[in-house]
Amino acid sequence: MSISPENARQAIPESDASESKALPKVQIRGVNFFYGSHQVLRNVSMDVPALKVTALIGPSGCGKTTLLRCLNRMHDLYPGNRYEGSIQVQPDGTDILRSDMDPIQVRMRFGMVFQKPNPFPKSIYENVAYGLRLQGMNRRRDLDERVEKALREAALWEEVKSRLHQMAHNLSGGQQQRLCIARAIATDPDVVLFDEPTSALDPIATSKIEELIVELKKRVTVMIVTHNLQQAGRISDMTAFMYLGELVEFGETNRMFTNPTKPQTEDYISGRFG
Amino acid sequence: MQPEQLQKHQEGRARRRRAIDRNFRRLGFFLTLSTLGILGILMLNLAMNGLARIDWQFMSSFPSRRAGEAGILSAWVGTLLLMLVTASAAIPFGVAAGIYLEEYAPKNRWTDFVEINIANLAGVPSILYGLMALGLFVYQFRFGQSLLSGGLALGCLVLPIVIVATRESLRTIPSGIREAAFALGATRWQAVWHHLLPYSTGGIATGVILAMSRAIGESAPLITIGALTFIAFLPPAPLISHAPFVSVDWLFSPFTALPIQMFNWVSRPGEEFQSNAAAAGLILMVITLSMNAAAILLRRRAQRNITW
Numbered sequence: 048m049s050i051s052p053e054n055a056r057q058a059i060p061e062s063d064a065s066e067s068k069a070l071p072k073v074q075i076r077g078v079n080f081f082y083g084s085h086q087v088l089r090n091v092s093m094d095v096p097a098l099k100v101t102a103l104i105g106p107s108g109c110g111k112t113t114l115l116r117c118l119n120r121m122h123d124l125y126p127g128n129r130y131e132g133s134i135q136v137q138p139d140g141t142d143i144l145r146s147d148m149d150p151i152q153v154r155m156r157f158g159m160v161f162q163k164p165n166p167f168p169k170s171i172y173e174n175v176a177y178g179l180r181l182q183g184m185n186r187r188r189d190l191d192e193r194v195e196k197a198l199r200e201a202a203l204w205e206e207v208k209s210r211l212h213q214m215a216h217n218l219s220g221g222q223q224q225r226l227c228i229a230r231a232i233a234t235d236p237d238v239v240l241f242d243e244p245t246s247a248l249d250p251i252a253t254s255k256i257e258e259l260i261v262e263l264k265k266r267v268t269v270m271i272v273t274h275n276l277q278q279a280g281r282i283s284d285m286t287a288f289m290y291l292g293e294l295v296e297f298g299e300t301n302r303m304f305t306n307p308t309k310p311q312t313e314d315y316i317s318g319r320f321g
Numbered sequence: 322m323q324p325e326q327l328q329k330h331q332e333g334r335a336r337r338r339r340a341i342d343r344n345f346r347r348l349g350f351f352l353t354l355s356t357l358g359i360l361g362i363l364m365l366n367l368a369m370n371g372l373a374r375i376d377w378q379f380m381s382s383f384p385s386r387r388a389g390e391a392g393i394l395s396a397w398v399g400t401l402l403l404m405l406v407t408a409s410a411a412i413p414f415g416v417a418a419g420i421y422l423e424e425y426a427p428k429n430r431w432t433d434f435v436e437i438n439i440a441n442l443a444g445v446p447s448i449l450y451g452l453m454a455l456g457l458f459v460y461q462f463r464f465g466q467s468l469l470s471g472g473l474a475l476g477c478l479v480l481p482i483v484i485v486a487t488r489e490s491l492r493t494i495p496s497g498i499r500e501a502a503f504a505l506g507a508t509r510w511q512a513v514w515h516h517l518l519p520y521s522t523g524g525i526a527t528g529v530i531l532a533m534s535r536a537i538g539e540s541a542p543l544i545t546i547g548a549l550t551f552i553a554f555l556p557p558a559p560l561i562s563h564a565p566f567v568s569v570d571w572l573f574s575p576f577t578a579l580p581i582q583m584f585n586w587v588s589r590p591g592e593e594f595q596s597n598a599a600a601a602g603l604i605l606m607v608i609t610l611s612m613n614a615a616a617i618l619l620r621r622r623a624q625r626n627i628t629w
Binding site: 119121124126151152154155158159161163165166167168177178181182227230231234 | 427428495497498499500501502503504505506507508511515516520
């Protein structure tokens with residue numbers, strides 16, 4: 048990875064973050080992302096407000112998932128990937144794209160929930176406890192407490208409290224995804240990243256996850272990639288529309304859906320393409 | 322052609338095509354049956370010649386010039402200890418190499434080269450492993466014509482099997498599981514140690530058992546490094562009565578093994594030695610088949626417990 052300070056210092060283009068009065072949690076500045084010689088993200092800058100739900104929308108291949116995965120440095124796991132620009136996390140202002148930044152430290156601050164529920168083939172309890180164990184928590188009493196708290200916050204506790212030590216794979220798809228959310232929030236991350244978390248679920252499970260996400264923003268900043276415009280409209284406070292690796296428009300969800308300023312945004316939201 | 326003629330023509334063709342299909346089914350069935358039949362006849366032949374010979378005396382006696390008094394004690398103890406050395410060598414090396422290649426190694430020309438050569442290693446004739454072991458373990462490292470040299474030679478022979486089994490087993494774990502661990506802040510080693518290895522033990526164990534059942538029947542590498550064919554003593558015991566109470570002297574003991582004992586008896590004149598050979602062969606075959614059965618059961622169980 049190489050970061051060029053020129054890019055990092057660029058002003059915020061093309062976004063009207065000013066209309067959001069909330070404090071920024073994550074400040075993305077001039078981010079370019081390359082997969083080999085192929086540039087996937089082009090000069091993306093945006094301020095993700097704290098304790099809000101920010102949705103990333105756009106047609107397939109527009110780079111929204113790529114951007115999301117920059118935030119917990121998932122791209123570092125695969126060879127040939129390169130970042131430019133900066134992503135600062137407030138209040139401490141740490142730049143998580145700096146090359147001397149340990150991706151493992153970054154991932155402990157940014158929880159992630161994936162497209163397909165991916166619980167470990169272990170017990171429900173051990174799934175939630177795993178992140179805590181990685182952070183060195185070993186005392187049974189502490190773990191019990193945090194596991195219960197996380198499962199309650201993921202609205203799963205009542206369904207699983209009597210079978211915490213059964214295999215997670217016996218749960219339904221929607222329950223598995225809520226378990227993955229519990230696993231991601233158990234360690235108290237600053238931000239939780241959702242990568243199309245409901246695309247593998249039925250409508251009822253989907254609406255439970257959506258309620259949960261809205262509930263979560265009381266204590267954690269949420270970013271969600273979604274293909275489903277209605278979903279973005281229902282649950283997000285801010286919406287970012289991306290197209291061909293660029294951030295086309297970013298603003299409050301209500302305004303974005305009723306009165307977009309860019310013609311591309313309007314075309315996409317009204318269903319003319321994508 | 323008239324429509325009726327055309328229809329007749331097509332019916333004739335269809336009949337012919339069905340006949341070819343039917344004939345292949347019969348041929349395939351017959352050929353499958355004959356392969357199994359040969360195995361069955363072999364087992365039956367061994368059992369008829371050797372079954373009567375298998376008793377406690379046969380299992381607990383050393384080889385002897387008199388066929389009726391001879392037994393396979395030194396041979397089965399030798400085989401058991403060889404397998405112990407082979408497994409202790411092949412499992413750590415093979416599993417570690419498999420994990421490295423699958424989870425750590427960058428995908429480039431160099432690792433492609435390594436990969437192709439591991440596949441090639443599996444096809445090297447076993448006697449060449451014997452020659453390599455003779456030069457390296459027996460003479461260079463001065464391990465002598467011992468259980469250690471023999472076990473290590475067999476270990477090298479089955480190493481590719483263990484590596485391939487480990488890799489395939491790791492490859493069946495979906496990448497979502499790795500990403501889930503990494504996203505929580507796990508290092509690669511933690512992902513391997515907490516997740517990938519535990520979830521693939523069934524597959525790895527299956528591969529190890531298959532590797533052992535391959536090694537147990539090998540004789541060429543053992544003969545090359547100089548396994549003896551007539552041994553009337555057991556290796557020194559691994560536990561001793563004085564400190565430090567464990568001894569590795571047995572590793573440096575001369576040895577024989579079941580296939581070699583069998584080979585020795587087969588090459589002798591006399592009906593009775595032949596039935597000794599058949600009895601030893603039967604025991605070897607039963608061991609191999611039960612190991613393979615265990616591998617199949619283990620694979621089934623592993624598949625049942627973990628579904629992705």
